Amino acid sequence: MAADKPIKWRLAETWPAGLPIYSEGSHEFAEEVKKMSNGRLIISIDSANKHKAPFGVFDFVKTGQYEMGHSASYYWKGKDINTLFFTTMPFGMITSERFAWYYYGGGAELAKKVYGEYGITQYPGGNGGNQMGGWFKKEINSLDDIKSLKMRIPGFAGEVMSKVGGTVVNIPPGELYTALERNTIDALEWVGPAMDLRMGFHKIAPFYYTGWHEPGSGLQYMVNDKAFDKLPADLQEIVKSAMKNSAFNISNKMTNAHAENWDLIKKEYPGIKIKTFPPEVMSALKEANKELISDLEEKGGLTAEIVESQREYMRKARAWTNISDKAYLDN
Amino acid sequence: MAADKPIKWRLAETWPAGLPIYSEGSHEFAEEVKKMSNGRLIISIDSANKHKAPFGVFDFVKTGQYEMGHSASYYWKGKDINTLFFTTMPFGMITSERFAWYYYGGGAELAKKVYGEYGITQYPGGNGGNQMGGWFKKEINSLDDIKSLKMRIPGFAGEVMSKVGGTVVNIPPGELYTALERNTIDALEWVGPAMDLRMGFHKIAPFYYTGWHEPGSGLQYMVNDKAFDKLPADLQEIVKSAMKNSAFNISNKMTNAHAENWDLIKKEYPGIKIKTFPPEVMSALKEANKELISDLEEKGGLTAEIVESQREYMRKARAWTNISDKAYLDN
Structure with a gap:
């Protein structure tokens, strides 16, 4: 089954080596790709300690120096203001609303317009949940x-x-x-x-x-389009599937860690x-x-288009959140 | 790359043919497995219209008549009361809390104890969100x-x-x-x-x-353990990854459909x-x-163990939900 020679990719992450959950997440992603591809696609990961440029990840992926990145979209707002909207916005969508918007409410299509210009496709890469003030x-x-x-x-x-x-x-x-x-x-x-x-x-x-x-800080995976296009179709699907799993895993792990650590903090202090x-x-x-x-x-x-898409989606999604989770938590 | 002969599996779903989102979800799951495995594992799906036993799915998977099922755990409470706890419980965990409990708070291990007895492993298969009263x-x-x-x-x-x-x-x-x-x-x-x-x-x-x-109704995938054990390691990983993606997809699609449809209902009525x-x-x-x-x-x-695990996890997770999403939605 093993191909003659594995394809080797590199991923640059914004995080320092060993950052819990975020860096764990990208390492688990690479491991899953390796297992699902039976070793045909090996992705090695450089943390910020190695590449020394936590905020250089966008350019690394754009130029193809790294095939992939794990970071957060709003770090690139100085390069392109339209990247701002794909992480989280003050008074904006909570995690469940944001994922629904991204995958089924037009978010992915808008991200494609924004990142396509740079030869990059961005995918959700986990969500840190509703951040404390x-x-x-x-x-x-x-x-x-x-x-x-x-x-x-x-x-x-x-x-x-x-x-x-x-x-x-x-x-x-x-x-x-x-x-x-x-x-x-x-x-x-x-x-x-x-x-x-x-x-x-x-x-x-x-x-x-x-x-x-x-209110729901989304991380991102970035993939260099040229590198992705060269992969055989099954490996493309494997990479996409593993990224989506990673987004889900990181989000669930964050919920768990918030719950566990808040319990610890309350007990000790x-x-x-x-x-x-x-x-x-x-x-x-x-x-x-x-x-x-x-x-x-x-x-x-495009900026106005994204703002309007998020505003209109949030109007509908929040009405649902209010009669479901919010009403439930209130009673 | 293609194997001589594809492995063929069958999945029985509790849903009627074409049920939006739930049945779509299992079909997308099978399609993803096919793509990732480059056609080496083909899973065909029988809806309730075909197998005529929406509540026979557990036995289908137990006996190996079907390698997989897509259903909801609480349907089996008459066979084994411990299956009750893996869907949702009145006044229990909301979707985000339940996923965190299942994947990182001990839920999966408890499910293994419950379903292992029947030669089945169960995995989350989507969540319908906080159901209306x-x-x-x-x-x-x-x-x-x-x-x-x-x-x-x-x-x-x-x-x-x-x-x-x-x-x-x-x-x-x-x-x-x-x-x-x-x-x-x-x-x-x-x-x-x-x-x-x-x-x-x-x-x-x-x-x-x-x-x-x-407050967060979880669907399930069930897999016959003997069938799973016979798969090569890469296909095992592919099946697991596609099931987890499906759980995530169905949950996000439900959030989106709740939001869209509630908006429609409000407008028309x-x-x-x-x-x-x-x-x-x-x-x-x-x-x-x-x-x-x-x-x-x-x-x-085991019943007491599961009740206690959910109670203790919910105590911690709800404390977090209350200071994060709930506090945010309240203001």
Whole structure:
């Protein structure tokens, strides 16, 4: 059964070596491809420690230096603003809604228009779930409290926070704990209990805010189109199937790890308080988000098409979520 | 590449031919296996119209008459009460929690203990989402209203309903519309908008109640262990991968169809009212459910082990759901 010589592919991931769940996920993906192809397609993985360019993954795949990447679409918004929408958006779709939109509500077709230009096809690569709003040293009781807040919150959500008056700072992950401990920053968002536990923020910040800014953060696989087209049809199907499984596995593993780690944090630090921004702050964030998205929409073309697709899909999907999971959880 | 002679398998599904999403799902599964295996494993599917035994699927797979089945675990509770827990439970886990429990929280290992006895391995085969409480012709304002209610609600949920005083009747799917129209029954539960739309219940019952009884109904694939063991390792992996993809696809497709169809129903029948049972009724249902589960737990052994595993997992997972998706949806 074994082919004369295996096809060898390389995958660059944005993650550092050994990052739980995300990096595990891409390694499990490669292992599954190997098993299903009976060793005919071997994918080796370079973590950021190796290729030294966590935010170079898009270019690696575009140029074909790597056949594949595992990353998150919104990292490429500086290259192409239309990539922004394929991870998560503040006040946007939750995980179940986003997957439904992507696979059955037009998302994949829009992603093809965006990434096709670069000779890349992108696929969902897992979802981290509804991210927590972050760890805060002080309670937020008003919009004024936001105005005196110095917070690490990157990307588009950071733009929203900045628009309502917050001071947004960028600090490398390795320095975050110290920055929070020494009050260089007052707050930071990371992921949720699954990833936050090992960072230790719960030891130094007593308020854990619920999320608004990344309600279902989708990772991505990227595949170089030319490399993919050269594969025999059965290996193409195997790669696609293993990527989809990986998206599902990572999402389920994140739900599990959030649940387990939140339980641990609560037990060890029973003083941690779950908080939600007061309505005044939420309204201001929603309004700022709406304005920033309107600005994007005014670019017209594909950007406006994606914004409208997500808005219309979310209208329908949220109506369903509200009468199903939400109504159930409320009672 | 092609093997001399393809391996041929047969899958029996509980569904009637052409049932949207569920039957589509098993057909897509077979197609994916064919593509990934380059035609080395061909799985043909018999719907209930063909094999005439929608509830004979378990025995078909057990005896090896069919290598695989696509069905729902709770249909086998009469054969083995422990199969009950692998679909959904009243007031139990929602879809995301159930998948996390199954794949990473001990569910798969427990399923192996239950089904292993019969020479079957069961795998998740999709999830229909949080099912609606059903279509009601009259509003439910008190426990007394339940006591005068005649409702089609099968299975364990029906036992709960019966325990609080409702009259539970069993009517074949094809006769449900007429029974509701002619007031032979006052209410019925089916699935949710995805499947309810084509049944037309919204034309004759104005109250659509939110769910409590099937908060994330998991389908299943069953595989005959002897048949599986005979497959070469790469085909084993291909079958497992395609089943997991199918579970993910069906779940996402259901979310999409619920959203789309609920939007249609609302537009065409704007008079439909979404209702939730009053607290008095909910409390009684919860209490009845708790007592019925306690009765099961008293059997001890594997039954008690599964009940405890689900209870403990749900405690942790729900705490996470509450501070993530629920908190987000509330604001």
